[in-house]
Amino acid sequence: MLLFQPVESDSFQLPPSMADTAPPIDKAYDFIFWFSVVFTVAVTAALLYFVAKYKRKPGVKPEPTGHFMKLELFWTITPTIFIFFLFHAGFTGYIRNATAAEGATEIRVRGKKWSWEFEYPTGDREPGELTLELGRPYKMILSSEDVIHSFFIPEFRMKRDAVPGQYSFIQFTPTKAGDAHVFCAEYCGTSHSGMIATVKILPPAEYKEWEKKLGGCSGTPEECEPAKWGERLFVKNGCTTCHGAGGSGEISGSKTVGPKLAGVFGHEVQTTAGVVQADENYLRESILRPNAKIVAGYATVQMPPFVMKDAQLDAVIAYLKSLK
């Protein structure tokens, strides 16, 4: 089992290794990398040497090509032996990482355009941020609410598609405290590249502290004023990818796929269901059932529904009200 001990392997080619799944993959990667280097150097050296040595000279004839059955067999059979080793190295690492540890903590991961949401065993849902305990085995149960997404943490060397209509699984045990990222690796539309969540790996003591505050607001009382907390939830839920920073309705000068939210409260809004007064209930409905009333001109992209605790909803609505 020495093989799969956590090792520090932040090389030029690979990101830092932060889970038990990384070392077997890095080992296979190093093997094929050096195999390829040797092979490429050999082929290129032979190529360049022959080109230099057998450059056309007057009076020098090329050797007529003969039949080299033994040579042909040699370079057919030798690579065949090599690929058995390569297949084996790749397969054992893959199967090892495909097997979840006994009693792994299950976290539900939902991908939607364009954010990640994580549901912990307590039932609490956290968008945009995955908090993990160092050394605890995890099993992620992935699903998608719209199109195909793919859950990818480079530091864990793990990736799995989240396919609508079915569950898929990924498992790992974090081996190093620190921050990493979840990328969406399957193209999913406009803000595919914005579908990034942070991964926080905490030592057990810090993790216990964090768990206590799960679902509520963490921070100083000032930071937990409803509008302030709401602003953080707004960012973490990925609202800015479609509504712009501060609900401005634009990103670097171009119109976002979702309507502008700043200053909407208290005004009349033209929607697919007629003119609506933008009050608290309208905002609440638009978060929980976004397609009930769609702002005119924004019907081409559908917003996925968001599930929040009442306290969180109150905070987000307080934030939206504060936007001018």
Added chain:
Amino acid sequence: MAAITTTPGAHHDDADPNASFLEKKGLMSWLVTLDHKRIGIMYLISVTIAFLLGGIFALLVRAELFTRGQTLFDADTYNKMFSLHGVVMVFLFIIPSIPAGLGNIMLPVQLGTKDVAFPRLNLLSLYIYWFGAVFGLYSMINGGVDTGWTFYTPYASSDPAHGGVGSATSVIPMTLAAFIMGFSSILTGVNFIATVHKMRAPGLTWRRLTLFTWALYATSIIQILATPVLAITLLLLTMERFLGLGIFDPRLGGDPVLYQHFFWFYSHPAVYIMIVPGMGVVSDILATFSRREPVGYMAIAASSLGLALLGFLVWGHHLFVAGMSEWATMVFSALTFLVAIPSGVKVFNWVATLYKGSISLQSPMLWALSFVFLFTIGGLTGLFLGMLAVDVHLHDTYFVVAHFHYVMVGGTVMGFVGGLHYWWPKFTGKMYEEGLARIGWFLVFIGFNVTFIAQFIMGSRGMPRRYYDYLPQYEIFHQVSTIGSWILGLGFLVLLVMFIRSLMNGKPAPRNPWGSAALEWLTPTPPPTFNFVKDPVLTRGQYDYQLATDDELYEGFDDPLFPGLRGGKAPAKKAAAEGDHG
């Protein structure tokens, strides 16, 4: 004994049968021609326009990624740019490039025949290609597509206009474009297979075919067998998007992974439609410029057929992280590694061909040698992706992007441009400036490696593909890659200028500028409409450099191995030398 006997050519044309095929002027003489060389040239012009268009999309994609955040345009425009780059390069450029372009021009000449088996079908395939291209252009004018060239479901099949969750762009015309162009590909394949089987010149046995012909033959088999699957898949996609038929969209009771199986059942073999013809070009160039029969002729020919067969068995490696069973994943990984065997055999034989050859580094040879080097890297990085554990990390990252560009550009495009350099004098009758050709090659070679080596590194460091924006740690790699793309673009611009200058005032090309022993170099330059002044009969192989005299090996072949082809008389000395062998 003469090495060749001739029979009178059967021509039923009023015009001089020995006049160059380019002699007739006027637009109509091209649009209704049945001459495979003219059809091939029209294909070449079409695919070159597609290549320039796809290249502009590529440069825009790279320019946008030069800085983080918005550099030139917004995310939706970026998504359309990379999608159009893929669609145009795959369906409009790379698939028809070598087979329908260079293959059309050279295959019947290499077979010593007057035309392909079905000349009217050949012209039809060009019109079908154009008809498909019109659909593609229509889609682009209507805003293009943002689905990637792969049209993955449900993103591509679920239309927001009907309450779906997918792309709102002009998907149907674009899938129809690919659907229609597929028929062009199938017809070319049917035509080539019939031509190779039935139209070979007397004495041109299967063992005397050029390796380019073998490669086109293998490619044609894939085109016929795989393309219908793409047609069915895209039709189902269109029906789901347009009629709401539930096949791939889980909301309608479909299975999105099924689409990926269908799509890659075509599109993986399509990789071999792209690369195998390039391998054929390179085998011919290496033989000509080394003055040597390729080592392992039968092994190279058989490995083309081997790749064509294995290509059908490995589509699942595109789905390693998509949710296949572990069992299926294991089987596809094992099968994928088998592809390394015929690929390796080719590389070893190419390198061995150089050994004790008489090597000249003229521009076509530079492209062929680049092909061997870049394809080796492209192939080996494919092994990274065949290894299951490693693929889980590298899948859908820039590593994959760099890998397939090393195969598609480092392989196919190097083969295509090399072949263009090689056969250009024959079918245009003009030489080009060797100096400019070398500058162009150098810029393309350097630019290509700078662009894509940077992408290998950022990919293995975790940068996902198809990203409009990226985290700060990837910025340096993106910037190097974008600078590389400018060098690459400049290189192709130089080549474009060089070829246009050649057409305008290039020196007349001799009959056999490279001193090759292959059949196509023994007919006048440019060839007459029916390719040969007299129907050739072969009494030797097309790589039989051992039959040449000392002078010929240095100066290049002239008539003597085929006396009478031009009606001239062979010098006594050479005829005698050849008689010893013949």
